[in-house]
Amino acid sequence: MDRRDSQCPYVAGNTIKLYLKIKGEELATDAEVIRLFEPFTLSSAMVVRIACSSLAREGDMVLKLFDRQFATQLQEDEKLRPWTSDIERGYHQFVLDGGASDFITELKNNGEIAHQGETWNTCQDEDYLHDHLSDLYETEAQIYDALRDLQGHDVPQPVPCVKMPGFSLTDPKPVSELIGVSGILLQYIDGFPLTDISHYTQREQWQSICEEAIQILHRIGDRGVLNEDVQTRSFIVQKDKACSEKGYKVFMIDFALCNFRKDYADDNNWSESKAIQDEEGAIGLIMQDRLEGGFVYSRSNRYKKPAHYYE
Incomplete structure (x- = not known):
């Protein structure tokens, strides 16, 4: 049963x-x-x-x-x-x-x-x-x-x-x-998942919407949060007339699988962990592939993987 x-x-x-x-x-x-x-x-x-x-x-x-x-x-x-x-x-x-x-x-x-x-x-x-x-x-x-x-x-x-x-x-x-x-x-954010923006928005809006999602990730990271489960469905896009530039507002949800900066030994350990987790890549690379040229991802390099990671 x-x-x-x-x-x-x-x-x-x-x-x-x-x-x-x-x-x-x-x-x-x-x-x-x-x-x-x-x-x-x-x-x-x-x-x-x-x-x-x-x-x-x-x-x-x-x-x-x-x-x-x-x-x-x-x-x-x-x-x-x-x-x-x-x-x-x-x-x-x-x-x-x-x-x-x-x-x-x-x-x-x-x-x-x-x-x-x-x-x-x-x-x-x-x-x-x-x-x-x-x-x-x-x-x-x-x-x-x-x-x-x-x-x-x-x-x-x-x-x-x-x-x-x-x-x-x-x-x-x-x-x-x-x-x-x-x-x-x-x-309640009455909108649609970032994953589905091609069904709800015009192609010329995809770049700014995806970039906003990544910027939200950065702002959350700046407050000492590492998210181990970043998904494109973790972002809700809402039509917003107040956003005259693109007409849409992005929100992030789902934070049960996160860690705090205080849980890491030092700044190097924190920075390396953020780089290895690659939260922004989990959005940027996925959406770039999904939108087939409608969004071009430029990595920020805010966090860099340690040299031994590539050995």
């Missing part, structure tokens, strides 16, 4: 219960699912409509939930057993008995156990998924905080602390944090 065959709450027209943390206060609200961004990868992303005056925002928003049941990419990468309702019941009991908390503690304190995934039982698999996705959520929330001055201009404005409570399968009451789901609410 595929995980998506379970009673998935993420269906257009459904309403899901959320808790938002705004200015230190936790507020309960309902979110109506308007449409999904599929396929789900590391998170479940969807457009939602929320009636919550404390948000001080109007219109639809994007909800990203780091839900282990529907993290399709991570499940496939880790070659996990197919999900079943029996596995879910077993995991809930594992949480309630304290085994899940003990396993996470061991996982964080014992590096060896992280390499023993093939020997884990299904409850430990689910526990690992939950913990790993919690880490991805924390990273994305921290990145948005670090990019505070770019919010609403280069990246969407976020509400980075959202919880969907977990419930017991036998008693409809909230249970442990190890079953609840963390998420982020984002300003």
